[in-house]
Amino acid sequence: MSRQIQEAYIVAATRTPIGRAPRGVLRHTRPDTLLVHAIQSALAQVPGLDPARIEDVVAGCAIPEGPQGMNVARIGALLAGLPQSVGGVTVNRFCASGLTALAMAADRIRVGEADAIIAAGTESMSQVRMDKLLPSFNPAVFEGDENIGIAYGMGLTAEKVAERWKVSREDQDAFALQSHQRALAAQQAGEFADEITPIEVVRRTPGLDSGEVRVDRMEVALDEGPRADTSLEALARLRPVFAARGSVTAGNSSQTSDGAGALIVVSEKVLKEFNLTPLARFVSFAVRGVPPEIMGIGPKEAVPAALARAGIRQEDLGWIELNEAFAAQSLAVMRDLGLDPAKVNPLGGAIALGHPLGATGAIRAATVVHGLRRRQLEYGMVTMCVGTGMGAAGILQRV
Template sequence: MKQIQEAYIVAASRTPIGKSHRGFLRNTRPDDLLVAALRGALAQVPSLDLKAIEDAIVGCAMPEGPQGLNVARVAALLAGLPDSVGGITVNRFCASGLSAVQMAADRIRVGEADVMIAAGCESMSMVPMSGNVPSFNPAIFSADENIGIAYGMGMTAEKVAQQWNVSRADQDAFALASHQKALAAQAAGEFGDEITPFEVIERSPDLQTGTVRERRRTVSLDEGPRADTSIEGLGKLRPAFAAPKDPSGKATGLGSVTAGNSSQTSDGAGALILASERAVREHGLTPLARFVSFASKGVPPSIMGIGPIEAIPVALRHAGLQLGDLDWVELNEAFAAQALAVIRSVGLDPSKVNPLGGAIALGHPLGATGAIRAATVVHGLRRRQQRYGMLTMCVGTGQGAAGIFERV
């Protein structure tokens, strides 16, 4: 019987995050973003024998089109990994990247592998939310208990705001703080350890000469944070989703969820390399963090944003920790409404939550976010000499996920 062993993160890298449809990565294929993230992570472990890598697990929320065809295996090969390195694409919507890390860690912990890749990629520019041809099972619409599966996530945020009494003013203030923290972090170079600069290539036809013009530029910062964000500006934005209704079907008033207090649709990729203690010794690797625990829990789809409320206590219990033991919490800001509901319900210390800003400012490329924010946690803990960090998020169709890391 194989002995349970520890799984260590020895490298963590990500691309800058671009705004979908209008940002600097809008014309970049998601598999190319993933290749860049993989190469960035591999560059952090030059002593690693690539043949020691067992498998690559990649999260993707909409694995179709240019991020289909088992993008994990395709990108692994394009990144120059040996043919012996496998690849599998997994989908837990917004927690896909974190689930990839958990699955890679579990392979190591049970002794089935010594070196694994965990990653995530998503281009919301090239593959829309819900995919190109969404098709709901008709049974979803035949029973009240299932109708929440078909709700847009913005509508679920409105329901959370209503049930948890999260005001529009509080949502806008939370959104402003996200931008302010992200801008301060960029100015201080806080993301330097985790971001691998990416060369954007833009091509356009020159009809006069019959040639193709090519413009190249290197981007090294996330595109989302805005210095001109203000409470006044946020307050002028109209609610983006239908007004919530009470159980009788009567509208309860204007909605409070806007584009300004919601996460930005985005493009990006992240990658981590995990290793056993034996592999750390054999390849001369330096661990960034230990993967401690993971939990996922289901909640009603109509209020999917509260998922972390259920997942966080379980992850803490698995880790043998208390809430006060956490030094850093990356709570994915799908919406300010759900983030505030989670903070208040769980009792999170707001000063420890998203110290570098969150998805409202930095962006949320769905299946990539778990890997991207895992890189933020492990590098942040090391940089600030803190011990325990947690990454948690809500998940479409009603789930929550949480993973805990320890600096070593």
């Protein structure tokens, strides 16, 4: 039976503050707890929507192991108090996991298989640390040069991009400084207030002398990453991390982070049934592959594809969230595509705000949704490079 294509609308979009990993304010907060907070916060934005109408929770997670394993999407749905009839599926497309979750939710609604889905992402890089993982590569990866890039660390791929696209160390550091400056200015201006739902962090410390447990509570309302003490001089003093004579440093790379985000996507039928006000329309999504050893350049292939599917021009984009995995790859993509620097990451990016891997796509989608409304812009985009050589891009429209 054929189904008529229908529109998918975002009616709620929120996120947690982003904490630094592995020693930040959210280090003791479980990733499923972060997801629960994001889901409940999104539902609170649409009190008129019957939670029983939610059919699924699609949640991105780049390293679905340990406390964020065992299908964290379904666990998060149940712990958030959603009816047991609501399903849950965890999606892994590395850094584009959260954006892919949003695209999957929108697709199911557009083809008429669902009318209300929660799209989300969560990641605790404090509790599931990349430096503690023991990857096991297929031996075929090392047979010749064709697939060896699969085994490259992300930092090495950034060095490859910097070399091939001739992105200087000075330009990378200047880009990193701008990220912090924009993020700090945005925090001071309250630009994140619409998208962040503060979270209470609870710490319990056993008292060895008293035998009692001390409970400390703290509300976290801002991203922890932006640094007011960053300067070009300080950035220039940092040594390359991934290549002895390289240009990629800890200062011009994204921060390891903890966080979660969630959006509620519905059909026009649900909009009318519950008299909901849409925030944005999900317009298009595209993913494209590139050589794994230069994975950072992925958006240069995905962005044109997403624009073509949306039927709009690059100039029509008023807001672009280009995930700053590394300054080197961000600058290479911007220059290659001719992106307007004023439209790219106007509130700062992952170098300052952090990059909780599988959550970032959902988090940055919330940024675009609220940014478009505040500044009365029509189209926005979330795009990022993806490990093993991919780029992803999703386009949203304010309604």
